[in-house]
Amino acid sequence: MPTLRTPIIAIQQEFAKVHAPHELDKKAICIFTATGFFLDTDTYWKDQKVLSSASENRIDDNGFLIESKPWFQWHYSPRNISFETALEEFTSLFEKIISEQLQNNNVILPLSGGLDSRTQAVALAKMKNQVTSYSYSFKGGFSESEIAKKIAKTCGFNFEEFTIEPGYLWPKLNALAGINNCYSEFTHPRQMAVLEEFNKMDGVFSLGHWGDVLFDRGAPEGTTEAELLETILKKIIKKGGLELAEALWQEWELEGDFNTYFRERIAELLNTLKIENPSAKLRAFKSLYWAPRWTSVNLCVFEAAHSITLPYYDTRMCEFICTIPEAYLADRKLQIEYIKQQNPQLATITWEEQRPFNLYSFQKNKAPNNIPYRIGNKLKRTLKEKMGKPYIQRNWELQFLGMENDEQLQKRIFSENLHPLISKPLLAKFYNNFKTVDAVTYSHPLSMLLTIAVWNTNFRNK
Structure with missing residues (x-):
């Protein structure tokens, strides 16, 4: 057996x-x-x-x-060590994991303006592997590639820049369904837009997923169990998601009510974690139930092109995290100090989440220091919108806005024989709410209805 x-x-x-x-x-x-x-x-x-x-x-x-x-239980067993010791241990472990995962292979490194891939870039710049890095930005959105390009240049990596075009998903929709089996909503895996470009590259992916969870504060000290439950619910329920779930629950005439059922499920899972520290407990919850069923699902898109490696997923990294005091993990301290110590020039490049500040100056990202940038950024966006060029910030805007996208969306949702699984009045309600009430709130329900429609067509009767 x-x-x-x-x-x-x-x-x-x-x-x-x-x-x-x-x-x-x-x-x-x-x-x-x-x-x-x-x-x-x-x-x-x-x-x-x-x-x-x-x-x-x-x-x-x-x-x-x-x-x-x-075979493994997440725990919080902080050792009585200094921050300097923790940083030395992280440096040694992180670079050892990356070296062992990649061996002598060429490397494909997705770069962003954040810290996870930048931390990988520091380690890779010290190795002899040939690195091809890339980044992508939404057409009409913030140029994330500009930051990534500076990181790549500093490290001496090859760099490719991609632009994610509006409506990229529709001709690739069935291919994506075959890759992730419809276990993730379709507006998130933007890497699908450049899968053909991935196939032209040579090497093994080094992916930075989950570093931002392992190396940051989970929840504030003093958070109660009840408050932790509310924090989780707030984090994982998408805008409009609760409304759609409740509507389906009622339409399918399920026993009880959705909100009670869902809260009890989350509370039950949370109670299985025998961790007193709320920050560590939230991190453990996310790693057990969020990472494998959300973050991991679309890793198969990368894997459709080349083998993948994930240094932050490594067993040794997870075990290491369980022994590090929360004060050292909070606010990305270890990653920030690793970058500053090992590659100071990379630390001077803008941190996207704290723009226009970098790893030396991000503490200044508050009024009045950040007001000039915020005003300038707002003016640029307003000017673009007045010129008929909407500022794209979210994946769904590329997929659902505009006449051609709308035609494809209606075709998929209303013409894929979802009835009687989901009634036409319910579909029409959420579609019309997206069009006339609040596109931001109802983009997620629309994406979920699209996902279920594609699943219903491709997998339900197999």
Whole structure:
């Protein structure tokens, strides 16, 4: 009887059968529509589950899950060490992990204006691997590539810049469905827009996912259990998601009400974590239930082109995090000091989240120091909009705004035979709310309805 052991943070979804009716798990789908990812081990079906992260699973010859038990428990066991010692240990471990993961391969490095990929760039600049870096920006949006280009130049990396065009998804929609099996809403994996360009590159991806969670504050000290629950709900429920989930729950005539069911599910999962520190507990919750079912799902888009490596997902990194005092992890301290110590020039480049400030000056990002930049940025955006060039900030704006996008959207949602799974009046309500009430709030429900429509066409009867 085979045993399958999953990583602490699973990169791929591993499925197994369970003894249950072969029916849609409509409660699970409601959570999916509220958050954009399936919770815990849920799937579209009652008789199919995803194996938990950090678990050992006995599976019989017919693919049924017999037993599942954890082999790793997230914990908070801070050692009595200085920040300097923690930084030395992180430096050694991080560079060792990257070196072992990449070996002598050429490297493909996605670069952003943030800290995770910049931290990787520091390590890679010290190695002999040939690095091809790239970045992409939305057409009509903030030029994230400008920061990435400066990082690449400082490190001596090759650099390619891509622009994500409006409507890129529609001709690639079915291909994306085949890659992620509709386990993520479709407006987020912008890497799909440049998949053909990825195929032309040579090397192994070094991806910086999850560094921002491991190396930052989870929740403020003193946060109570009740407050922690509310924090999680606020973080994972998308705008408009609760409204769509409640509407589907009522339409499907499910027992009870969605909000109560969902809160009880989250509270139950939270209670399984025997961690007193609220910051560490929130980080553990995210790593167990958010990373593998949200962040990891679209890693398969990168993997469709080349092998992937993830230094922040490494078992040793997760174990290391559990032993570091929260005060050292909070506010990205370790990553910031690593960059400043190992490559001071990279630290002088703008930090996108704190623009126009860098790693030496970001503490100044408050009034009155940041007022001139904010005024100037606002004026630029206003001028562009007056010239008929909307400022693009979010993925869905490239996919849902404009006549051609609208035509494709309506075709997918209203013509893919979603009825009777989802009634036409419900579809029309959320579509019309997006068009006439609030596009920002209703973009997520629209994206979820699109995802379910594509899943219904491609997978439901297979």
